[in-house]
Amino acid sequence: MDFFFDFAAEAPKLVQLLIGVVAFLAFVGLMLLLLDRAPMKERSWGHSLLLLGPALVLLAIGLVVPGIRTTLLSFMSGDSSQFVGLDNYVWMFTQPEAITVLRNTLIWVLLVPSLVTAIGLVYAVVVDKSRFESVAKSLVFLPMAISFVGAGIIWRFVYAYRPEEADQIGLLNQFVVWLGGEPQQWLQSAPTNTLFLIVVMVWIQAGFATVVLSAAIKGIPAEIVEAARLDGATPIQMFFRVTLPSIRPALVVVLVTQSIGTLKLFDIVRTMTGGQFDTSVIANEMYNQAFRYGEAGKGAALAVFLFVLVTPIVVYQIRSLRQRREA
Amino acid sequence: MTTIAPGVVKTAQPKTAAGRVRKRLSGRVASLIAVVIALLWTTPTFGLFLSSFRPEDDIKQTGWWTFFANPQLTLENYREVLFGSSSSSGRLASFLINSVVITIPSVLFPLALATFAAYALSWTRFRGRDWVYIGIFALQVVPLQMALVPLLSFFSQGVEVFGVTLMPAWNLEGSAQFVQVWFAHTCFALPLGVFLIHNFMSELPGELMEAARVDGATHGTILRKVVLPLVAPALAAFGIFQFLWVWNDLLVALIFSGGTAETAPMTVRLAQMAGTRGNEWQRLTSGAFVSMIIPLIVFLSMQRYFVRGLLAGSVKG
Numbered sequence: 001m002d003f004f005f006d007f008a009a010e011a012p013k014l015v016q017l018l019i020g021v022v023a024f025l026a027f028v029g030l031m032l033l034l035l036d037r038a039p040m041k042e043r044s045w046g047h048s049l050l051l052l053g054p055a056l057v058l059l060a061i062g063l064v065v066p067g068i069r070t071t072l073l074s075f076m077s078g079d080s081s082q083f084v085g086l087d088n089y090v091w092m093f094t095q096p097e098a099i100t101v102l103r104n105t106l107i108w109v110l111l112v113p114s115l116v117t118a119i120g121l122v123y124a125v126v127v128d129k130s131r132f133e134s135v136a137k138s139l140v141f142l143p144m145a146i147s148f149v150g151a152g153i154i155w156r157f158v159y160a161y162r163p164e165e166a167d168q169i170g171l172l173n174q175f176v177v178w179l180g181g182e183p184q185q186w187l188q189s190a191p192t193n194t195l196f197l198i199v200v201m202v203w204i205q206a207g208f209a210t211v212v213l214s215a216a217i218k219g220i221p222a223e224i225v226e227a228a229r230l231d232g233a234t235p236i237q238m239f240f241r242v243t244l245p246s247i248r249p250a251l252v253v254v255l256v257t258q259s260i261g262t263l264k265l266f267d268i269v270r271t272m273t274g275g276q277f278d279t280s281v282i283a284n285e286m287y288n289q290a291f292r293y294g295e296a297g298k299g300a301a302l303a304v305f306l307f308v309l310v311t312p313i314v315v316y317q318i319r320s321l322r323q324r325r326e327a
Numbered sequence: 328m329t330t331i332a333p334g335v336v337k338t339a340q341p342k343t344a345a346g347r348v349r350k351r352l353s354g355r356v357a358s359l360i361a362v363v364i365a366l367l368w369t370t371p372t373f374g375l376f377l378s379s380f381r382p383e384d385d386i387k388q389t390g391w392w393t394f395f396a397n398p399q400l401t402l403e404n405y406r407e408v409l410f411g412s413s414s415s416s417g418r419l420a421s422f423l424i425n426s427v428v429i430t431i432p433s434v435l436f437p438l439a440l441a442t443f444a445a446y447a448l449s450w451t452r453f454r455g456r457d458w459v460y461i462g463i464f465a466l467q468v469v470p471l472q473m474a475l476v477p478l479l480s481f482f483s484q485g486v487e488v489f490g491v492t493l494m495p496a497w498n499l500e501g502s503a504q505f506v507q508v509w510f511a512h513t514c515f516a517l518p519l520g521v522f523l524i525h526n527f528m529s530e531l532p533g534e535l536m537e538a539a540r541v542d543g544a545t546h547g548t549i550l551r552k553v554v555l556p557l558v559a560p561a562l563a564a565f566g567i568f569q570f571l572w573v574w575n576d577l578l579v580a581l582i583f584s585g586g587t588a589e590t591a592p593m594t595v596r597l598a599q600m601a602g603t604r605g606n607e608w609q610r611l612t613s614g615a616f617v618s619m620i621i622p623l624i625v626f627l628s629m630q631r632y633f634v635r636g637l638l639a640g641s642v643k644g
Binding site for chain 2: 063125154287
């Protein structure tokens with residue numbers, strides 16, 4: 001086989017990278033220069049504006065204005081030419097294919113946060129203070145560095161299917177065969193295929209829960225643990241009566257971040273099934289509607305619905321943030 | 328602080344032999360659970376890794392666990408997926424370069440912008456400061472999906488208000504398209520970045536700033552000489568976060584980078600390969616590993632900062 005690598009085609013990219021880095025340096029240099037020039041005053045709008053301005057402009061262009069426009073688009077037809085009122089939302093809640101999407105998203109958001117938290121918690125507890133703790137945590141944490149696309153490929157390989165008479169190449173089907181069962185096309189039969197996709201997300205995220213919860217467990221005051229031990233609490237009692245109540249805030253954090261992440265999930269579904277076989281979720285369907293079927297209105301409606309689902313979680317977070325700032 | 332339920336105190340037991348056995352037993356169970364979870368979490372990756380070095384026929388016909396009975400290794404898969412000349416082979420080398428070109432500015436710009444903004448929000452005073460901060464924080468949760476369609480039309484059609492063109496279309500072609508990917512990633516990264524860095528920066532002692540100010544230092548000098556060295560760990564944490572996010576991102580890349588070898592990153596290519604040639608395992612296994620190797624190195628060498636950032640971002644927030 002031939003060796004193929006066209007260096008000439010790669011050169012413009014590196015030039016572009018160089019331009020980007022130079023632009024970055026110029027930007028930072030200019031900012032510092034302007035900051036040094038401006039006279040220091042106790043209350044000066046100039047400084048604040050200069051420092052905050054670039055970020056605020058980008059946030060406006062990249063998030064605020066698009067968010068508003070998407071909301072408007074969701075009341076328009078597919079090509080955004082006509083006002084259609086609530087049609088897109090009606091579609092979302094009445095058409096079977098859209099309802100499947102909503103059902104799948106519900107399954108995801110119910111299962112992923114609870115499984116991730118449960119597994120992360122159990123693992124954090126069982127490896128706590130063991131000899132191999134840091135290695136053990138790293139092993140579970142490592143998938144966090146892998147892209148969802150990469151993880152999707154890893155797990156498609158685990159689920160790989162070969163007909164019964166052939167040798168299996170997927171680990172899961174091999175186990176099924178060893179146990180005397182028939183190999184299955186795990187990703188193709190609804191509704192269980194959604195569960196097999198959920199496994200991938202849990203696999204990636206459990207490390208996050210482990211690390212956060214493990215830190216919380218280490219933060220439990222030693223006196224409390226010691227007192228409970230002196231009173232003869234069994235490990236199980238210790239877990240439910242001491243550990244669990246003490247790390248409640250961290251548990252809430254894990255559940256909240258996982259819920260938000262799961263609602264926005266896109267890559268796993270796209271890589272593993274492309275949303276076929278009834279596995280689509282809101283984020284994936286939004287992409288398909290807006291960028292593949294040219295249905296900008298429906299896509300926008302799905303995006304707005306996603307936003308509505310996430311909002312209560314944000315409000316809760318802001319409230320606890322403000323309480324902490326006032327405290 | 329937590330109160331211990333009274334039940335714990337009441338169930339105090341004498342340290343009997345049975346109690347000890349039970350304790351020993353639960354220690355065993357704990358170790359068993361730990362081993363099972365650790366195995367479940369590493370075996371899939373290990374299987375893929377091992378497979379990526381097996382000859383094509385072996386991968387497609389036998390499970391990777393049979394490798395130990397019939398060990399045969401090759402680098403051919405990597406050569407093919409990176410540099411293969413047939414159109415189906417991946418040509419991942421080109422996409423690897425794209426990933427690098429996309430990632431570096433997409434990490435640098437948010438770092439700088441978020442640092443400036445976080446400094447303004449913690450150490451300059453103006454009316455409504457807290458509200459601006461809360462506003463930025465809240466934007467963290469606007470789903471990316473809300474921004475995609477309008478931002479894309481911002482690039483392709485410019486901005487026009489009542490027939491007046493405020494900004495012409497960008498019409499980027501070739502490798503200039505990287506600019507819009509950088510732009511999108513920078514916008515989307517700012518809420519988290521400002522939040523994380525502000526968290527660290529606002530906790531620096533105020534006397535430090537005051538002393539520098541009395542000495543006649545400008546904000547530029549304070550930022551450079553006093554604040555930056557102190558918040559370096561936070562910058563590292565956010566930098567790794569952003570690096571992993573951009574490197575592993577698929578959605579933003581799919582929409583803003585085109586999808587050809589000219590500008591698309593590896594994730595886009597891998598997703599294509601997984602979709603159309605879903606059973607060419609010799610390319611998928613090696614390709615997946617090529618895409619993982621750089622983030623894994625960065626992650627392992629800087630795990631300490633990543634964990635710190637994670638804890639600051641989640642437990643505090």
